[in-house]
Amino acid sequence: CEGPDAMYVRLISSDGHEFVVKTERALTSGMIKAMLSGPGQFAENETNEVNFREIPSHVLSKICMYFMYKVRYTNSSTEIPEFP
Numbered sequence: 001c002e003g004p005d006a007m008y009v010r011l012i013s014s015d016g017h018e019f020v021v022k023t024e025r026a027l028t029s030g031m032i033k034a035m036l037s038g039p040g041q042f043a044e045n046e047t048n049e050v051n052f053r054e055i056p057s058h059v060l061s062k063i064c065m066y067f068m069y070k071v072r073y074t075n076s077s078t079e080i081p082e083f084p
Helices: 030-037 057-073
Strands: 008-012 018-022 049-051
Touching: 008 030, 008 057, 018 057, 030 049
Parallel strands: 008 049
Antiparallel strands: 008 018
């Protein structure tokens, strides 16, 4: 998970749970994209770890599920189901 070209990024919840997701999926979030792509101002773009001190694991889990949903159904020609 290290370096700017890493395939995965580690998202860490406020209660210490770690979610390892594909970088391309995490980049669907503008905030995470800015933190990982910024010009060296964030430590996250060196370690590919993002600590969410205010977001508990049950919420971060849903966010990760949304990343998969968003990547799956963006530009899809199939009917898009409601996000669970």
